[in-house]
Amino acid sequence: xxxxxxxxxxxxxxxxxxxxxxxxxxxxxxxxxxxxxxxxxxxxxxxxxxxxxxxxxxxxxxxxxxxxxxxxxxxxxxxxxxxxxxxxxxxxxxxxxxxxxxxxxxxxxxxxxx
Amino acid sequence: xxxxxxxxxxxxxxxxxxxxxxxxxxxxxxxxxxxxxxxxxxxxxxxxxxxxxxxxxxxxxxxxxxxxxxxxxxxxxxxxxxxxxxxxxxxxxxxxxxxxxxxxxxxxxxxxx
Numbered sequence: 001x002x003x004x005x006x007x008x009x010x011x012x013x014x015x016x017x018x019x020x021x022x023x024x025x026x027x028x029x030x031x032x033x034x035x036x037x038x039x040x041x042x043x044x045x046x047x048x049x050x051x052x053x054x055x056x057x058x059x060x061x062x063x064x065x066x067x068x069x070x071x072x073x074x075x076x077x078x079x080x081x082x083x084x085x086x087x088x089x090x091x092x093x094x095x096x097x098x099x100x101x102x103x104x105x106x107x108x109x110x111x112x113x114x
Numbered sequence: 115x116x117x118x119x120x121x122x123x124x125x126x127x128x129x130x131x132x133x134x135x136x137x138x139x140x141x142x143x144x145x146x147x148x149x150x151x152x153x154x155x156x157x158x159x160x161x162x163x164x165x166x167x168x169x170x171x172x173x174x175x176x177x178x179x180x181x182x183x184x185x186x187x188x189x190x191x192x193x194x195x196x197x198x199x200x201x202x203x204x205x206x207x208x209x210x211x212x213x214x215x216x217x218x219x220x221x222x223x224x225x226x227x
């Protein structure tokens with residue numbers, strides 16, 4: 001039973017398209033995150049939601065819009081995709097006051113924009 | 115500005131020997147440090163952590179050492195096994211920041227049989 005699941009795992013799409021990545025966690029955590037792993041392999045935080053409320057919003061183009069319908073789901077919608085959006089996107093979850101083991105990550109969505 | 119740095123992109127060690135992975139940080143507000151392990155096509159998984167009030171934490175074959183004055187931490191794996199071959203990420207967090215994790219760029223560890 002997957003703790004943090006993301007769909008799809010792979011996404012190939014053309015420039016200019018709009019796409020969504022879905023994330024669900026069954027751990028009972030109250031906080032969810034989106035991270036982007038770029039070509040240099042850095043994991044950089046994009047957004048964080050606590051109980052459906054946005055608490056972290058890093059410098060990300062406004063073409064990226066997170067949506068949290070409930071605390072178990074955090075989806076990422078990307079408008080007008082660009083070549084530079086190609087990356088691996090990871091969803092993660094935690095309790096807001098996690099102690100010791102940080103986040104639980106999903107397996108990632110590899111987005112390729114052509 | 116990279117607040118967490120892993121300066122060795124790769125490391126190869128012989129099976130049975132010790133693997134030492136290093137991490138440096140610049141933000142003195144960081145008070146919790148973690149190591150994650152990542153296999154290809156999977157998400158990072160938690161390995162071991164240490165609070166800034168400690169200088170060592172051990173879990174089986176894995177030990178993390180923290181040197182606050184040098185802003186340096188290291189992960190020791192003894193003995194190294196082929197299944198340890200993965201990318202290891204160092205991460206750090208400051209209290210009061212919604213516990214946001216800041217990651218290094220990772221070190222690819224290859225354990226040779």
